[in-house]
Amino acid sequence: MNNLIRATAADREQLFIALYKSAFPSVARYISKMGGSFDEAKDVFQDALVIYYEKAAVGTFSIKTNEKAYLLGISKHLWLRKFKDNVLHSPIDGIDLAAVADEEDYSENKLMHYLATAGKKCMDLLRSFYYDRVPLGDAATLFGFSGVRSATVQKYKCLEKVRETIKQKSLTYEDFLI
Known part of the structure; x- marks a missing residue:
């Protein structure tokens, strides 16, 4: 230099x-x-x-x-x-809020569709952990697992099912944004 x-x-x-x-x-x-x-x-x-x-x-x-x-x-x-x-510094006058909401709904529905492919029990487990913020110890009891470790393994398997579905369809992150 x-x-x-x-x-x-x-x-x-x-x-x-x-x-x-x-x-x-x-x-x-x-x-x-x-x-x-x-x-x-x-x-x-x-x-x-x-x-x-x-x-x-x-x-x-x-x-x-x-x-x-x-x-x-x-x-x-x-x-x-x-x-x-x-x-x-950008004005918000020209933003079509209905179109933005429609895009968000579409990507959310698409994501929910792929989460649903893992099955109802997986959906319920993932929803309780990620959305409801239920601790894994409580989730283990709620879903009838033998312990926290079993709940952790099942959560991992559920996520892997979703990942595998997305991988099989060759989807990328951008596919969920539109």
Whole structure:
């Protein structure tokens, strides 16, 4: 990094091109997942490059991983800060609350469908533990298990049934969001 300051303009340009090629695709993917555009990704990455260069010029930092990871971290931080600022200042006039509620109902119904594939006893056990916050000791008594360990094992088996169903259908987290 100290070499960055002493390098010629052509060497610095080559370094920045290499950093752009290696790190920018990861930053663009991250910002896209977070709802940002390609232009926003470019802006954030360029800001990250400026921060990287300024810190290298001052010589006040050391990178513990590599430049690509460091730039990705800076970019994530900048995006989250920008996203938070945008959310705090965005008007709510144009939001269709009925559509938001419909989307939530749809994803909830889809999730409930896959939970139901594990069976009624599993649904009741999972509901009592996760929704009603019944301690496993009480759940063991309630559901007729021999002890807490049996209830824990049964809860695990129920979750595995749901996971297996989701895996068989090749579902991802995003399938539950729409």
